[in-house]
Amino acid sequence: MTQQVPTLDIRRFATDKDNFVAEIGKAYTEFGFCGISGHGIPDAVVENTYQAIKQFFALPTDVKAKYHTPGQGGARGYTAVGVEKAKDSKHPDLKEFWHVGRELSGPAPHPSLYPNVWPTEVAGFKAATYALYTALEQLGNTVLEALALYLGQQQNYFADKVHYGNSILRAIHYPPIKDTSTQSIRAGQHEDINLITLLVGSNEAGLEILRRDGSWLPVTTIEGTIVVNIGDMLQRLTNHLLPSTTHRVVNPAGIAASEPRYSIPFFMHPNPDYVIDTLKTCINEQQPNRYPQAINSNDYLMQRLEEIGLIKKP
């Protein structure tokens, strides 16, 4: 039987907690990925965001370029095709994207929490995308509660570590592929940097994860499922108990190459001044601490953004 990334109904976290926690832990230790259904995010919240981002990406290149802020590593607003590449890859990804960050009600608790920019050309862009940001953050908090229990911590372990996290909603447009002889792919193989990623729109073909035997497994889920995967920060915190699984987005074959693809990952980050120090519950004689040196999460992020071409080395 071909293996599949499992899908779990998040409502069971309230009704069947112990089993749910065991099952989600098993899914992550095996795959680093899990589909989440029963999340209650209305279709309209997702659909409104897709409408808004499709309108934005359809704007002329020079209009979109106005929304790129130099020196921020693409943290907010627009990043053009050809800028981001996977770590260790020679070829840039075939994608452009827009980043929405946290809206702050007062002064920024950390300088990396930049203000958002919003495109004036698309009516309702902020309302639509920020509604999705908020909904995904809430779902992410619930997934982190389940993972905290799996890791032998209090359910609310992550709450005060993410409440002003520098989380980012990334709306991605992979344009139709005109040059089918290109060496680039839509998203070169990589691991996500953050704690967890919640991916909306993964029911469109193309996403694949790397299995331990070296094969690529397509992630196929039914519509409405949100795929949630572990990123490098959580892998590091858990001493690789929860693996940050390598994944990529491949170019479609044949006629499908002329179709665009859209997807919306939400990269959930800890507070920028949170220090990632390996959990004691994840260290033992068989699994000695791989990271005896703790690291500030914003410093870690900066190192990683350099590797993928989003910020220049100082």
Ligand SMILES: O=C(O)CCC(=O)C(=O)O
């Ligand atoms: O587009 C997708 O399905 C995945 C994108 C992704 O892996 C990323 O942006 O980190």
Ligand SMILES: [Fe+2]
């Ligand atoms: Fe990714």
